Amino acid sequence: GENVEQHPSTLSVQEGDSAVIKCTYSDSASNYFPWYKQELGKRPQLIIDIRSNVGEKKDQRIAVTLNKTAKHFSLHITETQPEDSAVYFCAANYQLIWGAGTKLIIKP
């Protein structure tokens, strides 16, 4: 069946460094790729998304890149800050299939 693989499951980076999370999907029909952030004890919230007609999208320190040929998309966070600590989820197949999540830890 369709699936989304998300890596790594846990990522620990030094404050100020960059973090990259990658998702690989299997459904060729997918054309919308969102990233959600979930802080501890809170609800998931969209932080950035990309559609298949573009290869990259940026919003301040956050960027998403998409490679439709290889069927993967990545979340890039630069100049990480303590408030970036959270669990990040990707989704594909029109948000019907979600990655397992990546716990991002920012070390002071």
Added chain:
Amino acid sequence: DAGVIQSPRHEVTEMGQEVTLRCKPISGHDYLFWYRQTMMRGLELLIYFNNNVPIDDSGMPEDRFSAKMPNASFSTLKIQPSEPRDSAVYFCASTVGRAYEQYFGPGTRLTVT
């Protein structure tokens, strides 16, 4: 708009009891999703509705779970009978389309003892 509203926020019940979780989506949104989140299984899509009609319930774990959406402003997720392994946070989310941002409610933390 107040956002997606869920009730109750916390529910503690005994095994075997019926549990009903409620959700009010954002006005104008025609898609509604129910999710379950646990440490072991992550975020799982249970069922989703479009224009009040259930479209895909393949994520519903078993017949003890049922969901309804009698109108555009209300949905319920029912568990009968409940079991300890149903303990989780249940989220409801709504959106204007499957390829658009989902707005999540605050969640209902269910504990079955």
